[in-house]
Structure formats: structure tokens, C-alpha cells
Amino acid sequence: MTTKKQVVEEFRCRAIRDAALRVVGRKGLEKATVDDIAREAGVAKGTLYLYFRSRDEIIEKTIGAAVDDLLARLQRAADGAGEGPFDEALERVLTAEFAYFDENRDFFRLYFASGEYSEDRRLRQSRRYRLHIDQLVGLIESGRRRGELKSLDSERAAIAIAGAARDLILRRIHEKEPPPPESDARFLSEVLCSGLAARRVEG
Amino acid sequence: MTTKKQVVEEFRCRAIRDAALRVVGRKGLEKATVDDIAREAGVAKGTLYLYFRSRDEIIEKTIGAAVDDLLARLQRAADGAGEGPFDEALERVLTAEFAYFDENRDFFRLYFASGEYSEDRRLRQSRRYRLHIDQLVGLIESGRRRGELKSLDSERAAIAIAGAARDLILRRIHEKEPPPPESDARFLSEVLCSGLAARRVEG
């Protein structure tokens, strides 16, 4: 059973993480101070330490929860696309990803900031990146099983897709008026599926 | 004429930047202290301030010089590939990029770290990113002029290529025994040129 205590605890934790997300989005990962987060959350500094062991844990869990959230969305997009052809499924997943970043610039900044090197953090975060990659691998594998795709190293392909998407997101963020998410998603999906090369009739 | 003083100055600056590069690679962008850098460079803390105005300037210039170095290498790879077919030129550029990161794990870490969000820093660094993108745009445009490539938004394509390469580099770094640079380069070049989809005879 979930006690009232646990409910309150979870509520507070989320409020703090949300505040941290906003502050990190605004000031960057290392520049976000515990003071900033407490003020943004509307609680006293000491309170943070009732729910988290350290500043690092706040940052860690904030990034973790945000990435989990993104992955869940992408998963839903991929799942819903379960049976359709690969290129449409991919397009849908990418659209979900682009749209998510458009809605969450703060999150985006944090997401990229989280790439900042730190041996410890990277190791702890890499599990999430793996999940993201595994989603894409699953999508590719299922396309291959249906004969839609070439036989290829699906993990390498997944990584390439994730990276290409990431940089397109970066561009979207910097642009005053980014194209609709669907546009970038279709573009990338097409390049990836049919390539850049002009079609030649296969001998 | 280049005076002796200027030579010494440039030499010292480079030594300090090299030290900073190693320290940042080891400890991360924000964790690298002025003490660390001085110790690594084998000079006194005050000496750093003879050549740089502040810690921030050291970091800035270190990243800048390293990225310039990479871009110059990539440019050489692309230039040398001037006349060849697009897929080979792309492969050569990507090989150069992958090889560079293999040789410079420290730099790699710094390069990704430099993605850390900071409005100021990002803006100042973005010029270099643009140069990288422009290189790829040039490559694509020349492929298109020769009729090798479809008509497409070459900037979007360049960004996607850069991102895909970046994440493959990431994987290389994490792997104990990454495949040779040529392998990843050929893989990505092929995916990008001819797409993931199984070949179907058109119409």
C-alpha cells in the first residue's frame, strides 16, 4: 500500500526535480546552484536535503526522470506504429522526438548538458542512452524481419539515427521559426531509408 | 616579422592549452581548476595569467584551438577528395574524423563537453560548428552539381551527417576495441548514400 507519507514524498521530489529542470535549462548544469533550485521550488535549502542526499543526486535524478519521460514517449510512438512500414514508424518516432524537444526547451538544454563529461555520471546515465538506442534497434530489427530493410549492423544504424536526430534538434532550437516537427522527421526518415544518392536503375 | 617574443608567447600559450586539454579531458569542463591546469603545464598559477586574462579565456581558447585543428584536418581530407565521387569523398572525411577522435580521446571529451549549455559560450563556439557544417554542405553541393545526389536541403543533410558521425564517435570511445575508423566511415557513408531500405527496382 502506498502510505500518505510516500505520496507526499513523491510529490515533493517531483516538485524539486521540476524546479531543477527549469534552473538547469536556464543556467546550465554546473552553474545551477542549490540555492537556485530551492528558490525555484519555493522551499528552503535544507528541505532539499530531506529528499535528496546531495546536489549531485538532485541533478542525477532530474536528468534521469526527464530522460525516462522522453523514452516513454518515444516508446509509445514506436509501439503505436508497431505494424506499419518501417519508414512511417521511424518518421513517427522522430516526429515525437522533435515535438518533445520543441515543447521542452529547458529539458533539451539539460539533455545536451548531460552529455558533459564526467566518468561517473556518464556511466550512470548510459543505461538510459542504451534504452534509447535499444528502442531504435528494435524498430530496425522489426523492419528487417519484414524484409523492408537491408541486412546491416542495426546498432550502428540506431546510433547514427539518434545522432542525426540530435543535431537536427539542436538546429531547431537555434532557429527562430523551426519547420514543423513533421518536416524534419520526414526529411531524416527519407534520407535514412532511401539515401542521398540519385536513384540509378539497378543493373 | 615574427619577433622572438611572439614565438615564445605562442609556444607558452600552446603549452598551456595542451595542458588544459588534458585536464579537461580528465576532469570535465567545470571541474578543471586553474591549479590543475598550472600543475599539468608545469608552470605557476600566476604564469597562466601572463598569457590569458582569466580561467574562462583559457577554456575558451583551448576549445577553440582544438576545434580549429579538427576542422583543418577534415578540410584537408575533403580537399584531397576533391574530384572523386561523393561517397568516396564522404567516406574519406568521416575516416579522418573518426581517426582524429581515436587519437584524441581527451579532445573528444572536451568536444562533447563544449556542448554544455551556456548561452555565451555556445554563441561564441557556434562559428566553428558552422564551419564544420559548411564543409559538409560544400561536399554535398559539389556531389549534386555532378548529378550524383538527389536534390535536397543540403544543410539539413549536413547537420544530420555531423550528428550521426558524432554519436558513432561516442560509441567508439566507449568501446574497448572499436572497429577501425574506415569501417565506421564506410558504414555511415553507405547508409547515407544508399539508405537503409532494401533495394527495390523502381517502377
Place this chain on the structure above:
Amino acid sequence: MTTKKQVVEEFRCRAIRDAALRVVGRKGLEKATVDDIAREAGVAKGTLYLYFRSRDEIIEKTIGAAVDDLLARLQRAADGAGEGPFDEALERVLTAEFAYFDENRDFFRLYFASGEYSEDRRLRQSRRYRLHIDQLVGLIESGRRRGELKSLDSERAAIAIAGAARDLILRRIHEKEPPPPESDARFLSEVLCSGLAARRVEG
């Protein structure tokens, strides 16, 4: 209403200023470090920064508060002397000034130290000096209105009085056994009122 928080804040600020006063008295204006002041105040260094923005602000406010304190005392002395003859009023003001410095050697040192040249500091402090001068001008003007004094440039006179008093204070500080404040006050008051010249019957 004055909240408890404000009371505590004011109390702490005063304690820090008092500590700063002692340290500056002991070590001089520029030699007084933040560490010194914190130690003297019996608080941690960081605490100072909860109440003051910078070392400079501590010094500034410390001098300012001390001078305000002196001016208030002198004003009380001058006010109390409101109706009496000029020479007695002046004597009372000077006695108050001398006595104040006797009680506050530290302050005295700081007061003179505050003369240290610094365009900014001087300008900010000059308001207080003006108040001091204005007090004396008021005293002189009221003496003139009562026909006790010659018609003269009362501001120049006030400045001369302030300066003369200052240097007598300096001497008091250096002497092992200075004469009672009343003695110097009477001396200066007499010189200023009736002059150094032997009396001649005016033809």
C-alpha cells in the same frame, strides 16, 4: 513594523562593522583582510557575505556608520548649546569631538585612514564631511545673527575649524597623557574667537 529578521540582521551588521572598526584600527584600511574581520567578529568568512556584498561594502559602511555616529554626537553637543554664546557652544562641540576620539582610538585611526585617496571613496564619503562642515556653518551663522561674530565667509571658517580640531586630535592620540578634552577645546575655541594677537586697544 520591524520584523525579528530585521532586528537580527541589524544586530549582525553592527557586530561585523564593530569588528571591522577594530581591525582597521589595528591594521589599517587596506591591510584589513576579510579573514581578519571574520575572525575578529567571531563568525565564518562566508557569513560576512550574507550581510555585505563585498569587502569594499564592509569597509564603506563601517566608515560611514562610524562617521554618522560622530556627527550625531557633535550635533547633540551643538544643539544642547543652542542658546548660549558662540564661544561656549563651540567649546562644547569641540569638547564632544575630542572626547569622542579619546574614547575611540580605533575609530580615529579609521577616520583619518578614510582620508586615503580614492576618487570613488572620497566622493561617497564627502557627503558626511559636508554634514560636519554644515554643522559648524550653522553654529557660526547663528553666532553672526546674534552679532557675536564678524561678518565672514562662514564656510571657510568652518573648514578651518574642522581642520584645526583634526590635527589637535592627532596630537592627543600620539600623546601618552593628553590633556583633558576640555583643555584643548578651550584653547582652540579661544584662539578662534579672539585670535592669537595681543590685544591692542582699538584706537
Place this chain on the structure above:
Amino acid sequence: MTTKKQVVEEFRCRAIRDAALRVVGRKGLEKATVDDIAREAGVAKGTLYLYFRSRDEIIEKTIGAAVDDLLARLQRAADGAGEGPFDEALERVLTAEFAYFDENRDFFRLYFASGEYSEDRRLRQSRRYRLHIDQLVGLIESGRRRGELKSLDSERAAIAIAGAARDLILRRIHEKEPPPPESDARFLSEVLCSGLAARRVEG
């Protein structure tokens, strides 16, 4: 005999002191760095240490030489006035003092800065202040011997005169268009000789 070496040495020392005087006048006693002084003097930093043992010695000797210079001028003014009546002699000395400061704003700043508290410095400088006071004492005593002045504590009087003059100088410095030196000198001389009080026929 004065060797060439000594001539060069004295020349260099003076050049450095002059530079120090200007820098201190511009930046204040504690803010004037060895770098500043060397740059102003047009020599290398190390050179300063060939002629002075430390920064402190430079400051010390600079102040000392400047004050000696002033005292010599005042002495000349007082000497020249040897036989005249006291009030005229005093007026001449004060005129010389005011004029000197008008010509040397940098010096003035330094002179006041030198009042900055520092037990050591004060003691070393006090000899010069004594000389200044002794000059005035001499002037007063000679006036008394001629029956021009009341019988009074001539040292106290000398100190009061010095202080009054100092603050009038301060005012001159701050004013855009100070009155001619003679004006302030006459004013102060008159106040001091015949007092502020309206003349009453002595019963």
C-alpha cells in the same frame, strides 16, 4: 667627490620617485602597484629593485622626498619673512603652502594619503610632520618675543594652524575654480590673528 656612479644612481632614484608620485596621485597609496610605477618610470620592474629594497621603501622615500620639498619651500617663505610682523609672515607661509598644493595635485593626494594609518609608516613619517610644526612654532615664538602675540602654548597653536591649512587645501583641490592662494592665506591669517569674534572695546 661624487662619482659618476652616484650621479646616475641619484638620477635614477629621482626618476622612480617622480613616477611613484604620479602613480600614487592617480591611483592611491595602496592601489599603486610596482608594475604601475615601473611602467610610469619607463624602466623594467627589476630595475626598481636595484635602487630600492622594496615597494615599501619606494613609497616611503617618495613621500619623504616630497614632504621635504614642501618643508624647504615653507622654510624659505618663513625665512624671507624673518623680520616682518607675524601676521604677514604667517600669510606668506600659508600662501606658499597653498600655492605648492595648487601646483602639485598629485603630491597633495599623496600627502593626504600618507595620513593613512600604519603604525610603522606613521612613526617614520612623523619626523617630517614635526619639522613642519617646528617651523610654525618658530614663527609663533618669534612673534611672541616681539610682543605681537599673546602668551600661549605655541605648539598647540602650530598644530591648529597646520590642520586648518590642510583642510582649506582640501577644499581648494575639490573646487573647480579655487580662489587665489593669497585669498585663503589672508583669510586664515586674519582669523588666526584677530579671531572670529566681533571687536569689543576692551573695558
Place this chain on the structure above:
DNA sequence: TATGAATGAGAATTCATTCAT
């Protein structure tokens, strides 16, 4: 539980002094 004042280790920066050239 919640608070927020206090802490103090740690970071960046300055500058008097030295010393190899």
C-alpha cells in the same frame, strides 16, 4: 518536518619579489 543562517573548504585572481639572460 521545514527552515535558513552559518559554515569553511575550495576556487579564481593579484602582485611583490626573484633570477636567468
Place this chain on the structure above:
DNA sequence: GATGAATGAATTCTCATTCAT
């Protein structure tokens, strides 16, 4: 003698963490 690059101790300021209320 003269130089000025190099030094590193000393200084100011920041901020994660604690703890008495």
C-alpha cells in the same frame, strides 16, 4: 647594470552542506 618572465603566497569570493530552532 638592466630586463621582464616566472613565481606562489596571500586575498577575495562562492556555494554545498549542516544543524539549532
